[in-house]
Amino acid sequence: MNILSESEQIPIAMESLGVLVTYPLFPYLEQELLRRGCHLLRLYHSPETNHLAFLRANASSICAVVCDTHVGADAAMIDALPGLEIVSTFSVGVDKVDLVKCKERGVRVTNTPDVLTDDVADLAIGLAIAVLRKLPAADRFVRKGAWKTGGYPLTTKFSGKRVGILGLGRIGLAIAQRAEAFNCPISYHSRSRKPHPNYKYYPSPLDLASNCDILVVSCALTDETRLIINRAVIDALGPQGVLINIGRGHHVDESELVSALVEGRLGGAGLDVFENEPDIPEELFQLDNVVMTPHVGSDTVETSMAMADLVIANLEAHVIGRPLLTPVV
Numbered sequence: 001m002n003i004l005s006e007s008e009q010i011p012i013a014m015e016s017l018g019v020l021v022t023y024p025l026f027p028y029l030e031q032e033l034l035r036r037g038c039h040l041l042r043l044y045h046s047p048e049t050n051h052l053a054f055l056r057a058n059a060s061s062i063c064a065v066v067c068d069t070h071v072g073a074d075a076a077m078i079d080a081l082p083g084l085e086i087v088s089t090f091s092v093g094v095d096k097v098d099l100v101k102c103k104e105r106g107v108r109v110t111n112t113p114d115v116l117t118d119d120v121a122d123l124a125i126g127l128a129i130a131v132l133r134k135l136p137a138a139d140r141f142v143r144k145g146a147w148k149t150g151g152y153p154l155t156t157k158f159s160g161k162r163v164g165i166l167g168l169g170r171i172g173l174a175i176a177q178r179a180e181a182f183n184c185p186i187s188y189h190s191r192s193r194k195p196h197p198n199y200k201y202y203p204s205p206l207d208l209a210s211n212c213d214i215l216v217v218s219c220a221l222t223d224e225t226r227l228i229i230n231r232a233v234i235d236a237l238g239p240q241g242v243l244i245n246i247g248r249g250h251h252v253d254e255s256e257l258v259s260a261l262v263e264g265r266l267g268g269a270g271l272d273v274f275e276n277e278p279d280i281p282e283e284l285f286q287l288d289n290v291v292m293t294p295h296v297g298s299d300t301v302e303t304s305m306a307m308a309d310l311v312i313a314n315l316e317a318h319v320i321g322r323p324l325l326t327p328v329v
């Protein structure tokens with residue numbers, strides 16, 4: 001759905017709105033904000049050590065923050081902006097926004113759920129198949145001409161594998177529905193039991209990992225879910241098990257993950273997210289049973305446009321005093 005195309009009218013209220021942009025924007029989003037006359041203040045033009053000085057110098061003109069998964073809105077930023085009314089993140093995850101501080105200050109927060117669900121779920125399934133069928137390694141095999149000297153070793157079947165989903169929210173459910181089409185029995189662990197009788201609920205991540213072949217992390221990053229994938233969970237998944245992470249790097253104890261993969265205590269991993277992006281533990285580069293993507297779960301043109309439309313629609317709703325479309329706070 002293109003929310004903006006429903007109305008070609010540009011609300012006067014957006015004119016001269018001071019918007020702090022924390023990280024270079026998807027060009028369409030930048031164009032649309034400028035087309036509405038927003039005054040963009042680009043934090044990334046000032047060196048990180050000067051961020052607070054930049055914020056203080058521009059505080060009087062900043063009413064809104066548009067941020068993303070790279071640079072969010074932390075307590076220091078919010079404190080430095082007394083005129084801040086709304087933070088609109090170009091992401092579904094809100095772990096980089098200090099929600100407690102926003103609530104305290106009465107600052108509204110919006111994110112971009114739903115529009116990216118399909119892409120993230122597609123990537124989770126893609127990673128699982130890529131790991132089990134060793135697609136990147138097979139591609140390298142063909143490109144380097146190795147096929148001429150012999151066939152590629154057998155790989156592992158995806159269809160029918162037991163898929164465990166950590167976090168059966170919108171994205172987790174979309175992953176479950178896709179995996180069902182591959183005849184995979186589905187189980188899950190979530191904060192609460194969900195009304196899906198075909199999916200088996202386990203009361204802990206450890207129980208879930210002990211009873212699946214592929215464990216997919218698709219929960220939000222919160223204090224409760226940070227490091228939810230620890231050594232015990234990894235060992236429960238075991239040498240035939242595969243971990244897929246399309247959540248956040250901080251869900252996983254990364255050094256435990258790396259040693260389990262290097263030592264063969266875990267069968268494989270498909271990782272879109274990492275602890276210190278874009279720095280990746282180099283040990284992973286040598287492993288053909290690991291497939292990595294650079295945090296691109298929702299990065300398609302179509303979905304980025306829909307996310308941009310949602311960011312703008314939320315800002316517009318705020319300035320004209322209408323209900324926010326996707327409020328978090």
Ligand SMILES: O=CC(=O)O
Nearest residue numbers: 069090091092093
């Ligand atoms: O990681 C991506 C998002 O939170 O949208």
